Amino acid sequence: EDQVTQSPEALRLQEGESSSLNCSYTVSGLRGLFWYRQDPGKGPEFLFTLYSAGEEKEKERLKATLTKKESFLHITAPKPEDSATYLCAVRRYGGATNKLIFGTGTLLAVQP
Amino acid sequence: DVKVTQSSRYLVKRTGEKVFLECVQDMDHENMFWYRQDPGLGLRLIYFSYDVKMKEKGDIPEGYSVSREKKERFSLILESASTNQTSMYLCASNLGQYTEAFFGQGTRLTVV
Numbered sequence: 001e002d003q004v005t006q007s008p009e010a011l012r013l014q015e016g017e018s019s020s021l022n023c024s025y026t027v028s029g030l031r032g033l034f035w036y037r038q039d040p041g042k043g044p045e046f047l048f049t050l051y052s053a054g055e056e057k058e059k060e061r062l063k064a065t066l067t068k069k070e071s072f073l074h075i076t077a078p079k080p081e082d083s084a085t086y087l088c089a090v091r092r093y094g095g096a097t098n099k100l101i102f103g104t105g106t107l108l109a110v111q112p
Numbered sequence: 113d114v115k116v117t118q119s120s121r122y123l124v125k126r127t128g129e130k131v132f133l134e135c136v137q138d139m140d141h142e143n144m145f146w147y148r149q150d151p152g153l154g155l156r157l158i159y160f161s162y163d164v165k166m167k168e169k170g171d172i173p174e175g176y177s178v179s180r181e182k183k184e185r186f187s188l189i190l191e192s193a194s195t196n197q198t199s200m201y202l203c204a205s206n207l208g209q210y211t212e213a214f215f216g217q218g219t220r221l222t223v224v
Contacts, residue, residue: 032210034213042218043116043202043215043217045215049211049212087155102156104154105154
């Protein structure tokens with residue numbers, strides 16, 4: 001069964017304290033891994049798409065990487081405005097080919 | 113920028129009412145989706161549509177129906193609202209089969 005697991009469930013960092021969020025997945029025929037940011041009471045905001053192992057994408061203080069079994073979202077020198085829930089989703093080949101399977105997210109709190 | 117707009121941010125409805133949630137996207141995307149998001153369960157796909165008048169069931173279609181009469185508009189219908197349909201509802205769209213999805217701001221529905 002296709003599954004996406006995110007860890008930790010919650011993470012509290014001090015401003016400037018770098019860390020990583022993990023997204024592990026089991027899916028047959030990965031056709032994209034997606035990272036989103038979600039602020040309270042709002043819809044998810046798209047951050048990155050990764051398609052193949054070894055791929056990396058960067059945006060400001062965020063860097064996403066992908067292996068054959070997991071993805072990491074590295075946050076370098078975070079600021080309080082990086083506080084949000086970060087969601088990971090995968091899409092697989094075949095079946096309902098446009099279906100995204102989401103993890104339950106990591107709630108990140110960055111304290112000043 | 114892609115814009116996905118949901119008609120209401122907050123709704124309160126009574127048990128048994130018929131409820132319509134509307135979603136409009138302005139980027140000529142082929143595919144549109146309805147998800148619900150509940151604490152601890154993540155985002156779950158209710159229905160998606162890959163063309164006008166075309167639809168497919170997602171993981172939790174029971175108690176819901178959808179309508180897509182125009183390419184830019186996708187409606188979610190709760191035929192007879194129940195308290196277990198209290199949730200955050202998210203509409204999304206994407207251009208191609210394996211591209212990223214963009215989300216609306218969400219509708220927080222409370223059924224009393």
